[in-house]
Amino acid sequence: MHGCHWPATCARRADVPTLQAHGIEAGLPVGFEGRIFKRVGTGLEEPFAVAHFATFALPDTVGDFGGGAVNLMGPDDIFAALFEYGPDSIGTKLFARRGMPRELATTNFQPYVLRRGLVGQSGTQWFFTEAGRPFTLYVVLGSHARRASLVPRVNTLLSGLTVLPAVAPAPLGAPWN
């Protein structure tokens, strides 16, 4: 029988690999890779969180919406991006939906909903606000014809995603004043 002989290690180990960074937490289903990051800001641009999930090897450099990755997809692959917008988007019509969609249907995926149209693929995109943070969710299926088997895997991924409330930046200046 296998036991948990190193309690400190076992206490931290979850049943599924878990990623957490920049206020996004993801329990990854079997076969998924993931990356949660912020790009380096340029000029006055303020970067926000981006999360990528894929059933194939994510390249080291991937565009926010899968550029450089979706062309590597096989017919049984999935790519998902969770992209955060700035707080000025909160309250706008585009982000009126409350909460991330957790149960997508096969009818939500269309071949023309692709940021980059590649033959055979299909996608879906949703804008929403969760935990006071505006996001878009963009999912690509490697094969529209196989959406019946791929969409349940997407829903398993979505059920493991958690968006935490944004942390207010620490105030500048001496706190004792």
Add this chain to the structure above:
Amino acid sequence: MVALVVVLTVVVLLLGVLVAGLLRSHADILKALHDLGVGVGEPLGEEDNGRSHDHGSASDRQVPVPFTMGPALPPERDSVSAPTIAGVTPDGDALAVAPAASGGLTLLAFLSTGCSSCAGFWESFRDQRALGLPSAARLVVVTKGPDREIPGEVAALASPDLAVVMSSDAWTDYEVPGSPFFVLVDGTSGRRIGEGVANHFRQVAELVRRAEVDATSFDLGVRAGRDVGLDGPARESANDRELRDAGILPGDPSLYPTSLDDLYGPPDARMPLARHVRKAG
């Protein structure tokens, strides 16, 4: 004669004291082993767990400690499985790599910042194109987590384009004996197909190249990918440049249409092609 008897008596007494001390020490060792659950001749069964021993204050501290050679693998894993590696990057981002599902070859390099023999590998990885790895194989460096390594030191050694995961759990999952250590995973079969230590990366690259040849021979090759021209962040930067050259800057009203009229103009002014397509469709 009397002096000789006295001397012999003293020697016998001293030897008696010495033997008694050795027996006492031996008894203490046996008692300690018994408390650890590896006592000789009296295995510690389940019924022993609640049995009280008269060890004085030591009985309050006795805790059954399993006698193992190292961390045991979870029951669903074995010595060739390749579980997902989840951790953080030196920059504080989160990263998970699933070599068993990648479809191609993944070379995991378990390195430390402190080991002198790792320094050469960190240096070699600064120019990945010169490594001699097959183009379809990806390289992932795995260090121990932030609880054992300082992210800043890892970041100082790693080049920006090198995939680095900091995860102490991965070292346990892959049974890494020490650093440097390399594991080659075939993403098609989802199994480890090679692992070991090397002095120079040339040796590792040669093994990976042979593994790729084997994979190709058995049609286990990796995804070829589609030739889509400019791609990735470069494509998005090009898009931004085109928009900027056209005078469309961040915040431009045209980027935030509120109605179809904003997109296509008033109905009367729309191109007849749209109506034509609608009729045909």
